[in-house]
Amino acid sequence: MTAYPGHDLSSEPSESVDRGPFPVYDARSVRFHYGRMDPDAPQWALRDVSFSVKPGEMLGIVGPNGSGKTSLLKLLARIIPEQQGTIRLFGNRLTELRQEDVARDVGFVPQDTSQTFPFTVTETVLMGRFPHRHRAPWDLGFGWDSPGDRAIAQQAMVTMDVWKLATRRVTELSGGERQRVVIARALTQEPRVLLLDEPTAFLDLQHQVGICVLLHRLKQERGLTIVLVSHDLNLASQYCDRVLLLDRGQVVRLGVPSEVVQRDVLEAVYRCRVLVDCHPVSGLPRVTLPSRDMVT
Numbered sequence: 001m002t003a004y005p006g007h008d009l010s011s012e013p014s015e016s017v018d019r020g021p022f023p024v025y026d027a028r029s030v031r032f033h034y035g036r037m038d039p040d041a042p043q044w045a046l047r048d049v050s051f052s053v054k055p056g057e058m059l060g061i062v063g064p065n066g067s068g069k070t071s072l073l074k075l076l077a078r079i080i081p082e083q084q085g086t087i088r089l090f091g092n093r094l095t096e097l098r099q100e101d102v103a104r105d106v107g108f109v110p111q112d113t114s115q116t117f118p119f120t121v122t123e124t125v126l127m128g129r130f131p132h133r134h135r136a137p138w139d140l141g142f143g144w145d146s147p148g149d150r151a152i153a154q155q156a157m158v159t160m161d162v163w164k165l166a167t168r169r170v171t172e173l174s175g176g177e178r179q180r181v182v183i184a185r186a187l188t189q190e191p192r193v194l195l196l197d198e199p200t201a202f203l204d205l206q207h208q209v210g211i212c213v214l215l216h217r218l219k220q221e222r223g224l225t226i227v228l229v230s231h232d233l234n235l236a237s238q239y240c241d242r243v244l245l246l247d248r249g250q251v252v253r254l255g256v257p258s259e260v261v262q263r264d265v266l267e268a269v270y271r272c273r274v275l276v277d278c279h280p281v282s283g284l285p286r287v288t289l290p291s292r293d294m295v296t
């Protein structure tokens with residue numbers, strides 16, 4: 001593997017909101033809908049969602065298309081507000097925190113990285129330092145990177161194997177390269193919580209494994225809390241401490257992989273046949289598609 005193992009995990013992120021003895025996230029009876037609600041036929045994207053995320057935990061959010069995974073991650077990132085119920089970040093009501101306070105603690109890697117401006121890779125990754133800068137309101141932050149900021153950004157670019165792309169424009173990169181740049185930007189933010197929406201979706205096998213190994217190391221060595229959305233049930237099963245399974249906006253199961261990644265549960269939620277056995281090394285559940293003999 002070319003990169004990932006070298007990320008410097010030693011630096012301490014700056015202080016921001018009071019964390020106290022609280023869970024990282026605590027969501028209670030959260031509901032959310034897009035647009036105007038028809039009172040006769042309410043279309044909740046998320047309904048009565050309750051869960052908490054412990055410090056240093058890796059939580060995987062899985063579920064079929066349209067089940068509400070991205071919406072839930074956006075609520076945790078404070079990109080959209082909950083309309084009913086509450087979400088607390090380190091005990092503080094998320095909607096009452098300032099966006100810059102959230103940004104110092106929470107890094108967000110979106111699913112769609114294609115809508116971006118033609119900044120270079122270095123400029124894009126350095127944007128991860130914005131929440132840590134103390135600047136005048138009229139200063140947009142360009143051209144004021146400290147040597148420390150640049151060192152952190154360089155480390156993240158090496159880690160994500162995009163250092164050789166440093167001077168390229170992000171609009172001219174492949175989907176997988178851009179995905180790695182956006183993750184490098186989130187690492188540069190040095191957050192305490194990392195939210196990732198389909199982090200491996202566009203990546204080749206080497207970089208998929210690299211991301212999984214990196215996330216595991218960030219969790220183990222730095223105590224980073226990670227919430228990731230994925231369609232890859234094996235990634236969730238092998239790397240996540242707990243898995244939250246959504247269906248039609250509701251939590252169907254929440255537990256350790258063996259409590260969630262079960263054949264009958266998956267077949268009911270995904271409405272198709274699957275095979276579930278044990279990974280030969282970890283013993284954790286492993287999901288396999290049915291062979292063509294089984295579906296014909």
Ligand SMILES: Nc1ncnc2c1ncn2[C@@H]1O[C@H](COP(=O)(O)OP(=O)(O)OP(=O)(O)O)[C@@H](O)[C@H]1O
Nearest residue numbers: 034035045063064065066067068069070071072231
């Ligand atoms: N911007 C939007 N405006 C209106 N409805 C939306 C919007 N974004 C999502 N939805 C709807 O909200 C529901 C949940 O969508 P969401 O993107 O959270 O699901 P998802 O589980 O992430 O899906 P996928 O696996 O396909 O990415 C879906 O019914 C979707 O059509």
